[in-house]
Amino acid sequence: MDIDDRLREAGQRWRESQGPALPPPSLERSGDVAPRRQWLRVLAPAAAAAAVAGIVFGIASLHDATTGRPAVPAGALASRPPSVSSTLPKPSTSTTAQPSLAATATPSPAAACVGSQLRPSLGGSGSAGGAGHTQILLKNVSGQPCYLARVFPLEGIKAAGTATRLVFPGDSATSYPSPVAPGNVAPGEFGAFWVTTQLNGCPDGARFSSLLIEVSPQQNVRMLWPTSMSTGCLAAESAAGPFPQPVPSIP
């Protein structure tokens, strides 16, 4: 038998041996990702943050117990009130939900955040499904709560000072971890937004020395350029909201 015929027959037998087509993933729920994946993507960073918080608080508390000195929270946890850091936290859920939910569940929106109230920093970055995600944290360094909801215009600044407006082909709803719930950010707490990049089949984007965030008219904030935003091409930018996000009810 000719090899061509043999291959055709083998192919035919292989196709017949396959079961029915897999069902497509559900696109019905909020945003652009299926519910299971979305929950994983929203809860995984929160769980990781909670775990880190637990470890840091645990170490801090143990350190306090041995030295007798007051706790000095580090990094993102610096804003936690001493009363929280002075006791060992309960596992993950307590650190994830309660302090930040209390901060974000303010019933009425405060005034919109302005540039002078926010200090930006790089949160984290990761990739999944051919997309890269960069989180930008915005700490409320003022004494007043402020409201985060907008998609901030962004610019890349070269070392020479030239500014380039960043253009995102996708709308904010297509950005990880869409949707971002708006809300108030209490003094000392964090807000965040995310930049999604397309990794597959995309050349790396331009590198800048800093990222400029137009929080409010003539009140920009600036931070070092996250290198992860130059990996692949820019795809979408999420709206900003309080971080950690309030946990929505499971439908």
Add this chain to the structure above:
Amino acid sequence: MSTTTEDAPKRLPTREEFAVELNRVMPVVTRVARRFAPPGDAEDVTQEACLAAWLYRHRFDEGRGSFQTWILKIVLNESYRTAARRRRNGLLLGRLADRSQVFAKAPAGEFDRDLERLIARLPRRQREVVGLYYFIDLPVQEVAALLGISSGTVKSTLADARRRIQVQLAGEEST
């Protein structure tokens, strides 16, 4: 300044429209995932690829090919990415090992083991072309569009693959 239709923003498909298109191509998407993804990963690869397609639907350009070709490319990329991740994790020894495990799991006589074993030994590009043309049953033009090569290259790659398989088969039968 006049505004041309090219300047107008592209209308993205609604969720319902996208789901209809997705349902239409799911049989072939499933076959490609089962053919090219590591054993046991076809379902995850399919889901990741479909979600990525939905997330990046604005990047689909009808002028550059059909929706089916576009999503199959995503499935292929996701399959290779998953296989690479598995290799990195030390879960599989390599593509040959991948394929031999597939065959080991298949019921006896369900497909030609010898032929599959020889296909698994082909260089990657030949294996892709043979898989897409004979097993997924895509026409030459679509294989070419999917792999970003010309139809002539697909045909010559198929001929090379057939020749190589023929030689190896002859060698095995003579021993």
